Amino acid sequence: MSRCVLTTWARDKDGYGARMTHRNGKNVSQRAHRVAWEEAYGPIPEGMCVLHRCDNPPCVNVDHLFLGTHQDNVRDMDAKGRRSRGARHAAATRQGRWG
Numbered sequence: 001m002s003r004c005v006l007t008t009w010a011r012d013k014d015g016y017g018a019r020m021t022h023r024n025g026k027n028v029s030q031r032a033h034r035v036a037w038e039e040a041y042g043p044i045p046e047g048m049c050v051l052h053r054c055d056n057p058p059c060v061n062v063d064h065l066f067l068g069t070h071q072d073n074v075r076d077m078d079a080k081g082r083r084s085r086g087a088r089h090a091a092a093t094r095q096g097r098w099g
């Protein structure tokens with residue numbers, strides 16, 4: 001696998017590159033790995049997550065990114081042993097559509 005390319009954006013609490021931007025007159029937060037994926041492949045289908053093969057949240061190397069569902073994301077985290085405890089986090093993630 002090629003090397004990770006780390007975002008130059010500020011990191012959010014989860015370590016993802018994140019910034020605020022305006023869309024339709026609203027402030028929305030963007031995550032760097034999602035923007036990188038969209039620049040490479042086009043819009044992310046509704047409800048899909050952009051996941052890291054390299055398990056490195058600030059990485060924006062599109063070779064390391066793949067689309068999955070929220071369920072895939074949870075399964076992936078389970079497999080890697082870093083799932084947050086409790087349903088509250090899962091609900092927040094789903095609501096935010098990012099991850």
Ligand SMILES: [Zn+2]
Nearest residue numbers: 004054059064
């Ligand atoms: Zn990477």
